[in-house]
Amino acid sequence: MIHRQKRESRLMMIVLAAALLWSLGASAASTQLEAGFLGMTPDKIHEELGEPHYIRVIDYGAGVRYAYFTPDEWARIADMAPLEQGDDVYLRTIGGMTWQYHFTYTPSYLEERFAPNYQVKEYIIYPEGTANLSQIAESLPEGQLLLHPDADACITQTEGGYGPVLMVNVPAASKELERDFRRFRERGDMCLELEIGFPNRITADSLTPDTIVSYIAFRAGVGQAQAGHPLNLQSVLR
Numbered sequence: 001m002i003h004r005q006k007r008e009s010r011l012m013m014i015v016l017a018a019a020l021l022w023s024l025g026a027s028a029a030s031t032q033l034e035a036g037f038l039g040m041t042p043d044k045i046h047e048e049l050g051e052p053h054y055i056r057v058i059d060y061g062a063g064v065r066y067a068y069f070t071p072d073e074w075a076r077i078a079d080m081a082p083l084e085q086g087d088d089v090y091l092r093t094i095g096g097m098t099w100q101y102h103f104t105y106t107p108s109y110l111e112e113r114f115a116p117n118y119q120v121k122e123y124i125i126y127p128e129g130t131a132n133l134s135q136i137a138e139s140l141p142e143g144q145l146l147l148h149p150d151a152d153a154c155i156t157q158t159e160g161g162y163g164p165v166l167m168v169n170v171p172a173a174s175k176e177l178e179r180d181f182r183r184f185r186e187r188g189d190m191c192l193e194l195e196i197g198f199p200n201r202i203t204a205d206s207l208t209p210d211t212i213v214s215y216i217a218f219r220a221g222v223g224q225a226q227a228g229h230p231l232n233l234q235s236v237l238r
């Protein structure tokens with residue numbers, strides 16, 4: 001009887017320990033999932049995704065367009081534009097679709113004032129082909145924030161007359177993002193922000209799971225009250 005009780009007690013401790021480890025692992029995975037590639041350095045991005053497929057720079061010609069170069073092409077012409085950093089562009093297949101990931105690197109001066117460490121503060125995702133709001137929420141890790149229980153969403157007008165766009169703010173769980181990207185004397189809680197653009201004009205009433213999306217911008221910043229029409233994304237996407 002005593003031996004059986006000891007075995008049952010030992011088994012219970014093993015079960016509790018396993019549950020605790022699973023919980024910690026799930027929590028860490030959730031935090032990483034929510035942050036996506038934010039806060040990563042170029043070296044870390046290249047380690048995770050390999051060499052970029054393209055490097056995108058602004059062509060300051062008459063039309064101010066973008067120019068794309070392969071890494072080999074960039075190596076040959078980079079000395080002609082020493083001030084251009086360029087965005088790393090990756091083609092990724094997720095959920096049976098191809099997506100363009102455009103990474104922009106922002107200087108961080110935490111360690112050395114005149115030798116910044118570059119990190120991802122924002123990146124933009126473009127679908128190659130047609131994608132709707134439901135596919136964004138179901139396929140992309142970043143899109144899962146649309147269903148986050150603390151998501152604060154609204155339809156708002158962007159500067160310059162573009163839009164309207166869907167803005168979604170979610171509290172940031174990562175302390176590293178707050179350390180790396182909070183500006184001097186900036187107030188408010190750090191958040192993860194999704195900006196979703198559409199090829200056609202939308203309203204809060206016209207937004208549905210089938211609404212076509214043109215881009216998804218994902219960034220870290222201090223949450224600001226958005227002037228726009230608030231909406232419940234859970235009810236839109238159900």
